[in-house]
Amino acid sequence: xxxxxxxxxxxxxxxxxxxxxxxxxxxxxxxxxxxxxxxxxxxxxxxxxxxxxxxxxxxxxxxxxxxxxxxxxxxxxxxxxxxxxxxxxxxxxxxxxxxxxxxxxxxxxxxxx
Amino acid sequence: xxxxxxxxxxxxxxxxxxxxxxxxxxxxxxxxxxxxxxxxxxxxxxxxxxxxxxxxxxxxxxxxxxxxxxxxxxxxxxxxxxxxxxxxxxxxxxxxxxxxxxxxxxxxxxx
Numbered sequence: 001x002x003x004x005x006x007x008x009x010x011x012x013x014x015x016x017x018x019x020x021x022x023x024x025x026x027x028x029x030x031x032x033x034x035x036x037x038x039x040x041x042x043x044x045x046x047x048x049x050x051x052x053x054x055x056x057x058x059x060x061x062x063x064x065x066x067x068x069x070x071x072x073x074x075x076x077x078x079x080x081x082x083x084x085x086x087x088x089x090x091x092x093x094x095x096x097x098x099x100x101x102x103x104x105x106x107x108x109x110x111x112x113x
Numbered sequence: 114x115x116x117x118x119x120x121x122x123x124x125x126x127x128x129x130x131x132x133x134x135x136x137x138x139x140x141x142x143x144x145x146x147x148x149x150x151x152x153x154x155x156x157x158x159x160x161x162x163x164x165x166x167x168x169x170x171x172x173x174x175x176x177x178x179x180x181x182x183x184x185x186x187x188x189x190x191x192x193x194x195x196x197x198x199x200x201x202x203x204x205x206x207x208x209x210x211x212x213x214x215x216x217x218x219x220x221x222x223x224x
Contacts (some may be wrong), residue, residue: 092156
């Protein structure tokens with residue numbers, strides 16, 4: 001029943017490792033997003049895909065690479081993890097550029113040690 | 114994105130109405146006013162949005178000033194489950210896909 005689901009919910013890893021976070025939505029939305037919420041609780045957009053096409057690519061280190069195999073999935077791969085990457089990452093989706101609202105997942109808490 | 118200003122925090126008592134204000138004096142004619150909330154340890158949740166007219170849904174009401182430079186989110190009877198950070202966001206009606214979050218208002222509901 002979950003509309004936007006992310007896996008894993010928690011991820012603890014060492015510096016230098018490569019990890020992926022997966023996101024799937026079953027709402028039939030055409031646009032998906034990745035947001036990052038840091039320790040100060042600010043939510044910042046990272047990427048957005050519309051029908052598998054990258055449309056937003058904020059100032060994010062190129063160690064972060066989104067991949068959208070189809071419009072229901074948007075994964076986030078992070079290379080060479082650093083301590084500063086520790087945050088909660090939220091996936092979201094919307095239809096028609098989000099005019100009627102965005103639906104967020106419950107987040108993935110990434111801790112880099 | 115046009116900026117919004119909200120109080121850092123507000124308190125309410127359970128079962129009383131709550132009025133959460135938001136100022137957006139630089140709003141443009143095509144900007145929609147969106148409200149989201151984030152409960153502890155959860156993702157943001159859509160609450161309501163509007164353009165010019167007041168809006169009601171099962172969660173809340175949105176009152177928009179006639180000049181659109183401010184709006185108020187109204188929770189008619191606060192419950193403990195309504196304790197959250199509430200974000201007022203202006204979303205362009207154009208091709209902008211982004212939702213830009215500010216600091217929001219932390220609402221505490223007292224039993």
